[in-house]
Amino acid sequence: MKDDDNPMSAANTAPRCTARSKRTGKPCQGPAVAGWTVCRFHGAGGGHPAGKDHPSWRHGMRSQKWISERKMLNDMVREARAMEQLIETTD
Known part of the structure; x- marks a missing residue:
């Protein structure tokens, strides 16, 4: 053979x-x-594929996109609070 x-x-x-x-x-x-x-x-x-095509996909609030958006929003809020404190201390 x-x-x-x-x-x-x-x-x-x-x-x-x-x-x-x-x-x-x-x-x-x-x-x-x-x-x-x-x-x-x-x-x-x-x-399985990542994201919405995954069978366990629920809402996407823990996706990388949302995590980065929340971090950016939290940074903006911290900066606004810091500015507010600066304004209050100068008065």
Whole structure:
């Protein structure tokens, strides 16, 4: 049997998964998915999209955009309070 006749030859020659077992410390040794350094069991190509397309999306009030907007607003309020105190002390 020739090597190219065997359907597993591609899997056997593929790069190996770089994930390690927490319990034994040994490498996974499964074939890595093309374009990834880990196998399909260890997260290659997995996960949900970020933002509104994620199934757990609720309201977005903890998104990076809202966090930066709140920080900017808080900074403006602090500056306004500091100016108000300066005005009161000069009177």
